[in-house]
Amino acid sequence: MARLARLVVPHQPHYLIQRGIDQQLIxxxxxxxxxxxxWLRLAARQFKVAIHAYVLMGxxxxxxxxxxxxxxxxxxxxxxxxxxxxxFNQKYTRIGTLWQSRYKAAVIDPxxxxxxxxxxxxxxxxxxxxxxxxxxxxxSSYLHHIGSKQDPIITDHPLYWxxxxxxxxxxxxxxxxxxxxLTLPWDDGLVSAVGKxxxxxxxxxxxxxxQQCNQRVRPARRGRPxxxxxxxxxxxx
Numbered sequence: 001m002a003r004l005a006r007l008v009v010p011h012q013p014h015y016l017i018q019r020g021i022d023q024q025l026i027x028x029x030x031x032x033x034x035x036x037x038x039w040l041r042l043a044a045r046q047f048k049v050a051i052h053a054y055v056l057m058g059x060x061x062x063x064x065x066x067x068x069x070x071x072x073x074x075x076x077x078x079x080x081x082x083x084x085x086x087x088f089n090q091k092y093t094r095i096g097t098l099w100q101s102r103y104k105a106a107v108i109d110p111x112x113x114x115x116x117x118x119x120x121x122x123x124x125x126x127x128x129x130x131x132x133x134x135x136x137x138x139x140s141s142y143l144h145h146i147g148s149k150q151d152p153i154i155t156d157h158p159l160y161w162x163x164x165x166x167x168x169x170x171x172x173x174x175x176x177x178x179x180x181x182l183t184l185p186w187d188d189g190l191v192s193a194v195g196k197x198x199x200x201x202x203x204x205x206x207x208x209x210x211q212q213c214n215q216r217v218r219p220a221r222r223g224r225p226x227x228x229x230x231x232x233x234x235x236x237x
Contacts, residue, residue, distance in 0.1 A: 006105060006197055007107055007197060007199070007209070008067060008070045008071075008072075008073055008074070008105070008107075009070075009107050009209065009212070010067055010068060010069050010070055010072075011066060011067075011068065012066065012107050012108070012110075013052065013064055013065065013066045013107075013108050013110050013114055013117075013157065014064070014065055014066070014067070014073060014105045014106065014107055014108065015062075015063075015064055015105065015106050015108055015113075015117050015190065015193075015194050015200065016061075016062065016063040016064075016065060016073065016077075016103055016104065016105045016194070017060060017061070017062050017103065017104045017105075017191065017194050017195070018060060018061045018062075018077065018099060018103040018104075019059060019060040019099070019100040019101075020059040020060065020098060020099065020100060021096075021097055021098060021099060021100045022100070023059050023100075024059060024098075025058045025059050026058070026059055026060070026061070026088070026098055026099075027056060027057075027058055027139075028058075028092070032088065032091075033056050033139050035084060035087055036056060036061070036080065036084050037056065037139070037153065039079075039080045039083045039084055040054075040076075040080050040153065041152060041153045043075075043076040043077075043079040043080050044065070044076055044153065046076075046079070047067075047071075047072045047073075047075045047076045047079065048067065048068035048069065048072055049065050049066070049067045049068070049072045049073060049076050050065060050066045050067075050068075050155035050157075051063055051064070051065045051141075051153055051154060051155060052064045052065065052066065052114070052118060052141075052154065052155060052156065052157045052160070053117070053118040053121045053122060053140075053141040053145075053154075054121065054140065054141050054153065054154075055121050055122065055124050055125065055137075055139065055140040055141070056139040056140070057124065057125065057128065057130075057139075058130075062121045062124065063121070064108075064114070064117050064118055064121060066155075066157070073103075073105060077102075077103050081098070081099065084098070085097070085098045085099075104194045104195050104197070105194065105197070106193050106194040106197055106198055106199060106200055107199045107200070107201075107209065108199070108200040108201060109199070109200060109201025109202055109205040110157070110159055111159075111202075111205075112200070112201055112202060112205075113200045113201060114157055114159050114160075115159060115160075115177065116181075116190075117190065117200075118141070118145070118157075118160070119177055119178055119181040120181070120190055121140065121141070122134050122140050122141055122142035122145065122178065123142075123178060123181050123182055124140075125137035125140065126182060134178060134182075135148065141153075141154055142178070145160070145171065145174045146171045146174055146175045146178075147167060147168070147170075147171035160174070
């Protein structure tokens with residue numbers, strides 16, 4: 001099925017994935033992680049993108065981020081690539097692109113998917129077999145979310161703050177949620193949705209986005225469409 005045209009909605013969280021070309025490594029040592037992280041932090045600030053969760057894996061980057069405008073995500077990723085790719089190519093004596101393609105992204109319904117996506121990102125190193133527990137991987141947002149370190153790249157989402165009345169409560173709740181997440185399949189269809197640009201959310205949320213953006217945000221139904229007038233009241237909650 002064809003991928004939908006990329007949809008970017010200001011002030012809504014997005015799940016992003018950027019992979020290395022042919023699944024090649026984009027981080028080979030600690031210095032590479034540090035360089036990418038520093039440029040990403042600067043770009044997020046410059047282009048007004050709030051990053052809520054991230055993981056820098058060997059051959060890919062995943063993020064949960066909210067842009068202030070429709071251009072912020074693309075500008076941030078382009079700016080990082082403009083600095084990181086020449087750095088990487090020069091260091092490892094290579095030429096050409098580093099990325100498999102342009103980054104993939106999907107708008108998410110925060111009420112249903114923000115915590116699920118954040119946990120999926122933070123537990124990805126465990127499911128890939130890189131570490132036995134998420135706190136052992138130092139290039140993700142997990143240590144920030146459980147209070148082990150303050151990560152300057154992270155802007156906590158209001159729904160993270162809603163996990164508890166105090167920092168200790170929030171951190172303990174997130175750790176409990178992670179323990180539950182580690183017993184479940186890692187992505188549960190998240191990566192497929194991101195790759196195709198499908199919005200992740202309730203039918204009501206998707207309908208509102210389609211009305212707001214005048215753009216299809218989900219796979220088309222098979223068969224001939226019914227010629228009936230649909231209102232928000234008709235959409236399942």
